Amino acid sequence: NERERSFLVMKGPYRHGDGTVQGVIGVARDITERKRQEQIKDDFLALASHELKTPLAALLGYIYLLERWSAKNGFGDRVDHALAAMSHEGKRLDRLINDLLDVSRIQTGRLQMDLRTIELRSYVEQVLVTMRLAIADHPIVLIDDADRELPCLADPQRLEQVISNLLTNAAKYSSEGAPIYVELQSRQHSIEIAVRDTGIGIPEADVPLIFDRFYQVQRPRRESRPGMGLGLFITREIVRQHGGTLGVDSREGAGSRFSIQLPLAAETIREVTLDSSSIAHPSAQSIEWTDRRRAGSG
Ligand code: ADP
Numbered sequence: 212n213e214r215e216r217s218f219l220v221m222k223g224p225y226r227h228g229d230g231t232v233q234g235v236i237g238v239a240r241d242i243t244e245r246k247r248q249e250q251i252k253d254d255f256l257a258l259a260s261h262e263l264k265t266p267l268a269a270l271l272g273y274i275y276l277l278e279r280w281s282a283k284n285g286f287g288d289r290v291d292h293a294l295a296a297m298s299h300e301g302k303r304l305d306r307l308i309n310d311l312l313d314v315s316r317i318q319t320g321r322l323q324m325d326l327r328t329i330e331l332r333s334y335v336e337q338v339l340v341t342m343r344l345a346i347a348d349h350p351i352v353l354i355d356d357a358d359r360e361l362p363c364l365a366d367p368q369r370l371e372q373v374i375s376n377l378l379t380n381a382a383k384y385s386s387e388g389a390p391i392y393v394e395l396q397s398r399q400h401s402i403e404i405a406v407r408d409t410g411i412g413i414p415e416a417d418v419p420l421i422f423d424r425f426y427q428v429q430r431p432r433r434e435s436r437p438g439m440g441l442g443l444f445i446t447r448e449i450v451r452q453h454g455g456t457l458g459v460d461s462r463e464g465a466g467s468r469f470s471i472q473l474p475l476a477a478e479t480i481r482e483v484t485l486d487s488s489s490i491a492h493p494s495a496q497s498i499e500w501t502d503r504r505r506a507g508s509g
Pocket of ligand 1 (some may be wrong): 438
């Protein structure tokens with residue numbers, strides 16, 4: 212709507228000298244233009260990341276084809292080496308673009324979860340098989356303290372993304388060869404999955420900010436790592452959409468422990484609520500969770 216305007220309003224009580232309230236005083240600032248600029252930026256992010264994906268998918272496809280040809284016909288070590296490097300960097304680019312796409316989906320409320328019942332213990336074990344191949348230079352130790360099966364409503368691909376993000380960070384911010392611990396624990400009504408490292412840790416002042424979009428801890432050069440500061444932002448949102456929470460415990464120089472609390476499947480009832488915005492955009496349904504635990508059960 213062309214004539215619709217947005218205002219940022221601040222108000223406070225206006226008092227007499229003796230403290231009694233006489234009225235309200237405030238400032239209203241027109242932020243329509245700022246909102247418009249933000250919208251343009253968000254639209255650009257969505258469009259650019261979407262358009263970048265198509266040519267990259269074609270490139271990765273041809274790289275894969277060349278790798279197969281080379282395996283069959285023996286193009287030689289130098290070609291194999293170049294192809295491996297192209298494939299590695301191409302996949303990295305793909306992950307970066309996927310992160311940008313996820314951010315734009317989160318902003319428009321279109322990050323969708325495909326939830327189903329999974330058994331978390333065997334699921335985590337499976338995910339770790341893949342992750343151990345991807346993070347070869349750190350032993351990944353599973354500490355399973357759960358005393359029963361752990362049924363849980365989750366999107367398997369998205370939950371894998373969460374675990375992968377946390378493990379990749381643990382590896383990134385600890386010295387080569389240092390072990391990474393994955394801890395599984397069942398509580399009365401929930402499940403905890405934690406990823407713990409013995410790495411460089413996070414300065415206390417940064418801890419509340421690391422889940423923000425694009426936030427990166429400023430570190431001395433030898434400790435800084437490449438990244439866009441999006442991993443934890445996306446990770447927290449995925450966990451939230453599972454009805455869970457993501458927290459961190461960290462001490463500089465001693466390591467970090469990121470923990471996910473997920474509700475047990477039997478405790479949750481899925482409610483899909485259609486609010487007015489999702490009627491305008493039927494794809495953007497917001498999923499709400501209700502914890503239906505009863506006192507004394509479980
Ligand atoms: P990125 O790793 O791309 O910078 P993230 O959102 O994954 O972005 O993390 C945000 C910041 O939190 C990082 O810049 C890093 O400094 C800090 N961080 C995340 N995980 C760890 C960890 N396991 N140990 C130490 N610092 C971490």
